[in-house]
Amino acid sequence: MATAGKTQSGGVCVILLLVCVLNSCQSLLYRAETSKRQLVVQLNPGTNSTPPGGDLLHVRAVGDNDTLHFLFCSQGAPTLLIVHTNSSSSTVKVNWPQFLARNSSGSLTVEPQSSILYSTAVVFTRLWEYDDVNDTAKPTSSLDFYPPYRLQDFTWSRLRLSGPVAELCGAGPTFTNGSVCLQLSVFDSDGRAESWPRLLHSGNSSQVQVWLDGVSPQSPNSRFLLELEAVGGVYPLSRVDVRRSIDDEFTPSIFQVSQWVSSANGSSDVRSFVQWKPVAYRQPHPALEDATPCRYSQPQLQSGNTTTASSGLIQAFYNDPEVTGLNVSFGIAGEPFYNSTKYLSWTLVVGVGSPPVDSFSPLVLTIMTVGLGAPMVLLLLGGVFLCLHKRREASSTTYEPIN
Numbered sequence: 001m002a003t004a005g006k007t008q009s010g011g012v013c014v015i016l017l018l019v020c021v022l023n024s025c026q027s028l029l030y031r032a033e034t035s036k037r038q039l040v041v042q043l044n045p046g047t048n049s050t051p052p053g054g055d056l057l058h059v060r061a062v063g064d065n066d067t068l069h070f071l072f073c074s075q076g077a078p079t080l081l082i083v084h085t086n087s088s089s090s091t092v093k094v095n096w097p098q099f100l101a102r103n104s105s106g107s108l109t110v111e112p113q114s115s116i117l118y119s120t121a122v123v124f125t126r127l128w129e130y131d132d133v134n135d136t137a138k139p140t141s142s143l144d145f146y147p148p149y150r151l152q153d154f155t156w157s158r159l160r161l162s163g164p165v166a167e168l169c170g171a172g173p174t175f176t177n178g179s180v181c182l183q184l185s186v187f188d189s190d191g192r193a194e195s196w197p198r199l200l201h202s203g204n205s206s207q208v209q210v211w212l213d214g215v216s217p218q219s220p221n222s223r224f225l226l227e228l229e230a231v232g233g234v235y236p237l238s239r240v241d242v243r244r245s246i247d248d249e250f251t252p253s254i255f256q257v258s259q260w261v262s263s264a265n266g267s268s269d270v271r272s273f274v275q276w277k278p279v280a281y282r283q284p285h286p287a288l289e290d291a292t293p294c295r296y297s298q299p300q301l302q303s304g305n306t307t308t309a310s311s312g313l314i315q316a317f318y319n320d321p322e323v324t325g326l327n328v329s330f331g332i333a334g335e336p337f338y339n340s341t342k343y344l345s346w347t348l349v350v351g352v353g354s355p356p357v358d359s360f361s362p363l364v365l366t367i368m369t370v371g372l373g374a375p376m377v378l379l380l381l382g383g384v385f386l387c388l389h390k391r392r393e394a395s396s397t398t399y400e401p402i403n
Contacts, residue, residue, distance in 0.1 A: 036189045037061040037068070037203040039164050046094045051075075053100065054312070055159040057166050059186045061203065062088050066117075068352065069110055070206055072184045074156040074168055075102070075312030078124045080184065080208060081231075082272070083317075084352045087115040099316050108316035120262065120272035121231040121318075122350050123311045124210065126150055127180060128225040128327070129218060137223060137332045146218050148227075149174065152310040164188075178214030178342070185209075190356070196286035197277040197347055198250040200358055205275075205351025212344045213284075220339050226346070228274070229307050229325040230299075231314055235262045235271050236322040238299060245358060252288050254279050258296060259355050260326065273355040276348040280330045282341040293332050294346060299324040 040060040044051055054074035061068040067090045071081040091111055098107035110116055127149040130139045139145060154170035164186040169179045185193075185207045193199050193207060201207055210226065230237035237260045244256045260274040283290040302323040308315045330344055331337070338344060349355070 035064055035203075037063050039186060039188050041161065041164055043159060043161060045092055047096050050158070051096065051100060054156050055168075056094070056099075056313070057159055057161070057184070058092050059164050059206075060092075061186060061188065063203070064088070068204060070184075070186050071108075071313060071317075072159075072166055072168075073311070073313035074159070074170070075100075077150075077152040077310045078156070078168060078170075078182050079121055079311040079313040080206065080350055081119065081121040081313055081317060082206070082350065082352055083110045083119045084117045084204075085110060085115040086117050087112065090115045094316075099312065102312045102315050105315060105317070105319045108313070118271055118352055119233060119317070120237070120350075120352060121311075121314060121321075122208075122274060123229040123231060123307055123314060124151055124182065124226070125229050125307070125310055125325070126227040127212075128227065129222050130225075131219040132221045132223045132331075132337065133219070135221070135333055137329070137335070147174070149180075150310070151180070154180065176216045178212065178216060180215070181211050181213060183209045192250065193347070196251060196281065196291075197254065197279055199275065199277065199347060199349050200356035201349055202351065202356050204353045205349050205356070207347060207349050209345060209347045211284075211346070212338070212342075214342050215338075216342075217337075217339050220337065222338050223329065223331045224338060224344065225327045225329040227325060227327050229302055229323055230260065230262075230274065231304075231307060231318060231321045231323050232262055232272065233318075233322065235264055236324050237262045237272065237274060238324060239263075240296060240299065240326070243357075247358070250358075251277055251279065253291065257358065260296075260299065261355070270354045272350075272352045274348055274350050275355045276328075276346070280344055280346040282336065282343055284343060284345070286345070290341075292330060292335050292344075294328055294330045295332070296329075297327045299326045 042058040044056050045058045057072040059070040061070065065088055067085045067088055069083040069092055073079050093109050093111055095107040098104060128145055130145045149172045154172045156168055156170035160167045167181065167183045169181040171179050187201050188203055190202045199207060239261060241259045241261060242256055246255065248255050254277050257275060257277050262271045263269055278294050279291050280294045281290050282292055302325040304321045304323045307323045314321065
């Protein structure tokens with residue numbers, strides 16, 4: 001029996017070793033197949049002066065045979081535009097007098113225009129506040145809402161840059177204090193954010209963190225919603241898919257991810273996406289006890305003219321865009337209200353192509369392998385032991401020849 005115990009321990013150790021080797025090989029192969037993009041950061045490209053009304057950030061992410069242009073603008077409502085081209089030498093051109101006039105399209109172009117494969121944009125349009133006096137987190141009518149904060153009317157700070165990371169903060173005319181901030185991060189390769197919710201990203205995506213800091217609510221029971229609008233050409237973001245997992249190692253207690261995607265005629269081929277995990281945080285340094293769930297509404301078609309009027313970047317690039325919108329609400333019944341900390345942050349990833357897929361972590365794979373492999377080893381060892389035991393009994397009962 002001691003020998004069997006040693007054999008069992010040895011089998012489990014072999015399984016653990018195989019899992020570690022396979023995970024290491026998978027990581028090495030994955031990194032080998034992934035090429036880095038070269039990032040070039042430009043603030044207000046094409047002008048040496050500081051434009052009135054807000055900044056325009058251009059991050060050029062150059063690949064082996066394509067280029068992604070990330071454009072982040074605070075002229076009006078904060079807007080992120082991504083343009084994918086099949087050329088490694090495509091450039092952005094801005095006609096600044098027309099761009100600042102905001103009265104016609106075509107003042108911002110990507111050249112050569114024949115190289116454009118796809119474009120998508122996300123506009124952060126409005127912030128809604130409502131009085132959840134019954135603690136249901138479900139407004140029953142429009143009367144529950146206070147007048148919305150239109151982000152196009154905010155006064156935005158100049159962009160603060162740190163490499164391919166830009167931070168923007170603003171305050172509205174009806175804010176008594178506090179601010180709404182956005183931080184854009186562009187990446188040169190695949191990876192994962194350092195802080196919760198630790199979303200995956202790739203060289204084809206960017207991350208935006210949105211937070212409310214110190215805003216005085218209009219009610220002690222106030223909750224907030226953020227309105228987003230997605231702008232595209234032929235195929236706008238039209239549906240939200242939910243992916244579920246049993247692994248919550250990187251975002252504790254969260255077992256799913258939501259993906260607002262664009263596809264061609266309902267096919268599975270995704271052209272662009274907005275991805276997030278259904279969680280927000282009530283403190284600047286996220287912790288499990290400060291997490292609060294968030295929910296989304298189903299995407300609805302919006303007026304392209306309204307969106308164009310709210311965003312200088314949309315007006316400059318698109319002629320007749322297709323627009324869909326949704327709301328993300330923060331908090332559910334029984335959760336603390338915004339007034340408890342006067343802080344709320346939410347993170348999303350925006351990109352082109354298929355959204356990154358969260359695979360099982362090495363820890364979960366090891367636990368699953370041990371959980372499934374150990375019984376198999378026990379069954380195998382038990383079968384071998386029974387066979388040997390029966391064989392020994394058969395040999396001991398056999399008659400010996402008499403000389």
